[in-house]
Amino acid sequence: MIKQESAKGRKEIIVTPENVIRPIKPWTMDVQRFLAYMTIERQITFVPKPKGIDNNGNEVVSFLAGEVYDYPLPNLLLSDATIDSAAKLLRKYHDLSVDYLSQLTGNEKWMFNIQMPQEVMCHNDFAPYNVTTRNGLATGMIDFDTLCPGTRLWDVVYAAYRWVPFYSEDIKIDFNRKCLRLQRFLQAYGLEKESYPEVISCLMMRLQVLIQFMISSAAKGEENFQNNIRQGHIEKYEADIQYLREHELSILSQIGVI
Ligand SMILES: Nc1ncnc2c1ncn2[C@@H]1O[C@H](COP(=O)(O)OP(=O)(O)OP(=O)(O)O)[C@@H](O)[C@H]1O
Ligand SMILES: [Mg+2]
Numbered sequence: 630m631i632k633q634e635s636a637k638g639r640k641e642i643i644v645t646p647e648n649v650i651r652p653i654k655p656w657t658m659d660v661q662r663f664l665a666y667m668t669i670e671r672q673i674t675f676v677p678k679p680k681g682i683d684n685n686g687n688e689v690v691s692f693l694a695g696e697v698y699d700y701p702l703p704n705l706l707l708s709d710a711t712i713d714s715a716a717k718l719l720r721k722y723h724d725l726s727v728d729y730l731s732q733l734t735g736n737e738k739w740m741f742n743i744q745m746p747q748e749v750m751c752h753n754d755f756a757p758y759n760v761t762t763r764n765g766l767a768t769g770m771i772d773f774d775t776l777c778p779g780t781r782l783w784d785v786v787y788a789a790y791r792w793v794p795f796y797s798e799d800i801k802i803d804f805n806r807k808c809l810r811l812q813r814f815l816q817a818y819g820l821e822k823e824s825y826p827e828v829i830s831c832l833m834m835r836l837q838v839l840i841q842f843m844i845s846s847a848a849k850g851e852e853n854f855q856n857n858i859r860q861g862h863i864e865k866y867e868a869d870i871q872y873l874r875e876h877e878l879s880i881l882s883q884i885g886v887i
Contacts, residue, residue, distance in 0.1 A: 695761030808883035
């Protein structure tokens with residue numbers, strides 16, 4: 630049994646060869662219902678199986694095999710093949726989630742606000758630290774705490790931000806290569822061309838919403854977010870928004886929009 634501090638310093642997660650035990654949250658039962666749909670009705674093996682709540686009141690899900698990496702991303706995760714596999718996995722997941730929307734009651738509790746229109750079940754944090762890999766290829770998705778319905782674009786732009794990455798802590802990659810990697814991610818996902826012009830503006834809005842969420846959660850007394858703010862996370866996201874604002878036109882030009 631491995632007890633590990635989560636990469637972002639949240640509560641302890643217990644990882645056993647079969648299961649992962651995570652702190653329960655207000656949305657856990659709604660997430661587990663969705664995971665049950667995906668793994669039982671749709672027979673999907675690339676998301677964890679939900680296993681209910683244990684005697685200590687923690688969430689239990691099945692362990693997905695593979696390596697999980699955080700920033701700075703290792704070279705193994707910087708290949709074109711990685712980008713393709715991550716974008717394709719997200720696409721497959723989105724497509725398989727569509728039919729679940731009709732099973733929603735509207736009374737579900739989610740961590741984030743729903744982004745309209747409801748096109749897919751957004752993972753909302755499809756980042757290397759929440760994706761299992763084998764030989765540098767994305768194979769599984771974990772940590773569905775941020776799940777909620779929303780638009781494909783909303784999920785795709787944040788995923789691209791994390792995998793390209795435009796996330797500023799990872800600075801190994803120069804501007805032109807980032808643009809090529811972004812284009813590659815969007816193509817591998819199969820994002821409709823009509824959405825390309827909105828990619829950067831949507832990403833800036835996504836990061837702004839994240840900042841507001843961190844501020845309001847910290848104000849409600851949530852320690853994780855208070856710690857994140859103390860560690861300067863908001864300034865980092867603001868710097869990323871500024872970077873995207875300054876480079877929006879050149880990025881759009883490089884990905885073939887203008
Ligand atoms: N179902 C799973 N299968 C395999 N590994 C898992 C699974 N769930 C969690 N892990 C491992 O535990 C780590 C932390 O779990 P999780 O992402 O669920 O929590 P977290 O608090 O959001 O952490 P982080 O901030 O790192 O994302 C993951 O990065 C991964 O290494
Ligand atoms: Mg996580």
